[in-house]
Amino acid sequence: MIQFLQHLGENTLSGFTKLGRASYFLLQTIKGITDVLVRPRLLINQLYSVGVLSFLIICISGLFVGMVLGLQGYYTLSDFGAEETLGVMVAASLVRELGPVVSGLLFAGRAGSALTAEIGLMKATEQLSGMEMMAVDPIKRIISPRFLAGCLSMPLLAALFSAIGIIGGELVGSGLLGVDEGAYWSQMQAKLDFFDDIINGIIKSIVFGFVTSWIALFEGYDAPPTSEGVSRATTRTVVNSAFSILGLDFILTALMFGDN
Amino acid sequence: MDNSGFQPNQLVSIRNLSFSRGDKKIFDNISLDFERGKITAIMGPSGTGKTTLLKLIGGQLYPEQGSIFVDGQNVHKLRRKELYDMRKRIGMLFQSGALLTDMNVYDNVAFPLREHTHLPESMIRTLVLMKLQAIGLRGAKYLMPNQLSGGMARRVALARAIALDPNMILYDEPFTGQDPISMGVLVHLIKSLNNALGLTSIIVSHDVEETSAIADYIYVIADGKIIDQGTPEAIRQSPSAWIQQFITGAADGPVHFHYPAKDYIDELLSSGKRY
Numbered sequence: 291m292i293q294f295l296q297h298l299g300e301n302t303l304s305g306f307t308k309l310g311r312a313s314y315f316l317l318q319t320i321k322g323i324t325d326v327l328v329r330p331r332l333l334i335n336q337l338y339s340v341g342v343l344s345f346l347i348i349c350i351s352g353l354f355v356g357m358v359l360g361l362q363g364y365y366t367l368s369d370f371g372a373e374e375t376l377g378v379m380v381a382a383s384l385v386r387e388l389g390p391v392v393s394g395l396l397f398a399g400r401a402g403s404a405l406t407a408e409i410g411l412m413k414a415t416e417q418l419s420g421m422e423m424m425a426v427d428p429i430k431r432i433i434s435p436r437f438l439a440g441c442l443s444m445p446l447l448a449a450l451f452s453a454i455g456i457i458g459g460e461l462v463g464s465g466l467l468g469v470d471e472g473a474y475w476s477q478m479q480a481k482l483d484f485f486d487d488i489i490n491g492i493i494k495s496i497v498f499g500f501v502t503s504w505i506a507l508f509e510g511y512d513a514p515p516t517s518e519g520v521s522r523a524t525t526r527t528v529v530n531s532a533f534s535i536l537g538l539d540f541i542l543t544a545l546m547f548g549d550n
Numbered sequence: 551m552d553n554s555g556f557q558p559n560q561l562v563s564i565r566n567l568s569f570s571r572g573d574k575k576i577f578d579n580i581s582l583d584f585e586r587g588k589i590t591a592i593m594g595p596s597g598t599g600k601t602t603l604l605k606l607i608g609g610q611l612y613p614e615q616g617s618i619f620v621d622g623q624n625v626h627k628l629r630r631k632e633l634y635d636m637r638k639r640i641g642m643l644f645q646s647g648a649l650l651t652d653m654n655v656y657d658n659v660a661f662p663l664r665e666h667t668h669l670p671e672s673m674i675r676t677l678v679l680m681k682l683q684a685i686g687l688r689g690a691k692y693l694m695p696n697q698l699s700g701g702m703a704r705r706v707a708l709a710r711a712i713a714l715d716p717n718m719i720l721y722d723e724p725f726t727g728q729d730p731i732s733m734g735v736l737v738h739l740i741k742s743l744n745n746a747l748g749l750t751s752i753i754v755s756h757d758v759e760e761t762s763a764i765a766d767y768i769y770v771i772a773d774g775k776i777i778d779q780g781t782p783e784a785i786r787q788s789p790s791a792w793i794q795q796f797i798t799g800a801a802d803g804p805v806h807f808h809y810p811a812k813d814y815i816d817e818l819l820s821s822g823k824r825y
Binding site for chain 1: 605608610634635637638640642644645646648649650651661662665666710714
């Protein structure tokens with residue numbers, strides 16, 4: 291019993307110290323962003339490896355998610371004779387929820403894990419320490435550009451995911467199942483609100499991008515410099531990002547769409 | 551600033567330094583001096599915290615007690631900016647080389663120049679080629695770090711360490727895991743760079759022969775204490791049985807071959823239960 295309590299206390303304490311380290315790390319990273327703005331070259335390189343390289347997986351997944359939505363939505367809606375509103379259903383689900391959440395999860399798996407592994411290995415091979423000894427701050431030089439790139443790429447990727455998903459829904463809905471194309475698009479235009487739906491979806495994706503990049507970079511930076519440490523950190527990045535995205539999504543949804 | 555114990559002909563002086571990791575005491579109240587323009591070696595068995603000492607000198611770790619002066623400045627009382635300015639005057643050669651793996655040899659050597667100077671690219675090119683010529687790898691300038699052998703990587707790291715013309719270089723185990731030829735090349739490079747550039751060098755190593763060939767002064771550290779110090783000749787003549795075992799590499803002596811264990815016969819005859 292005593293041992294259990296000791297263990298509990300120890301874990302709680304180490305959890306809180308880690309949270310403290312993570313917050314300090316975030317503060318340093320954000321401070322370093324001013325240096326990144328002076329040297330856009332660093333940012334552009336990272337936008338490529340964080341954003342552009344995630345492009346393909348986001349497009350393909352978006353297409354399939356949209357197609358499944360079209361198929362499922364059609365069978366349900368046709369029971370009520372409301373196939374014409376398929377466009378609204380597909381677009382609203384994608385823009386409000388699935389776009390930010392699924393692309394966030396994919397982003398954590400594709401870009402987040404890569405960031406953690408990269409930073410962790412740089413630490414394990416003494417590259418970060420070497421930079422410090424060359425009087426170059428690794429947070430400013432390595433971490434901040436990646437963080438900013440993650441925050442900027444995520445909303446763009448989520449928007450892309452939603453757009454391609456809507457096309458996927460249309461392909462299945464009107465191409466395969468015979469929903470009227472005009473109705474698909476016009477209903478969508480009439481029912482979806484720019485501020486309520488689209489802006490809120492973008493806010494979500496910005497939050498997810500921020501949190502995922504933070505988790506990924508911190509886990510890499512905090513990883514024990516061994517192969518086991520880096521592999522565990524990579525796993526933690528994906529797991530913690532997934533939890534944070536899903537948990538935050540619930541909170542944000544409740545705040546944004548709770549009163550209507 | 552507290553300048554007690556600082557003497558002008560010593561570039562680095564360490565006073566009453568203590569440092570522990572967890573419960574293990576790595577350094578227990580030790581004092582060392584490193585003279586300007588000389589090669590000073592710190593030797594001792596693996597795991598005695600020789601690398602830790604270099605990180606303490608570079609200000610990457612904080613001591614529990616005592617102080618470290620580099621060029622008259624107390625390293626651990628400097629502000630962040632002053633510490634970074636001090637580091638620009640120190641080159642450090644890591645055991646692994648610590649080259650940036652996403653850049654080729656040329657860009658690695660140019661890295662500190664590009665970060666800290668506003669020199670035009672043509673000037674940087676000249677400087678980089680000069681440094682690469684000095685270590686004999688000008689022809690390898692477009693190779694990536696993963697295409698280099700261990701010895702070459704260490705030489706490139708050396709070129710990078712001297713890129714900003716530091717007044718001191720810290721070498722972390724420069725000879726470990728090298729074949730005889732690269733070992734010879736490194737020994738020659740360290741010695742000639744030290745003389746040609748008027749550097750102060752601190753070498754951390756357990757390779758007795760190579761290190762004593764080039765060092766002017768040697769400290770032997772074990773179990774957190776300085777066991778012996780002196781010129782390589784004096785160390786070789788040391789009456790201490792421990793030093794003799796360390797130099798000759800005898801398997802048994804003051805440092806036992808066996809890890810502490812209970813009696814051999816007893817253990818063989820016991821039931822084999824784990825406890």
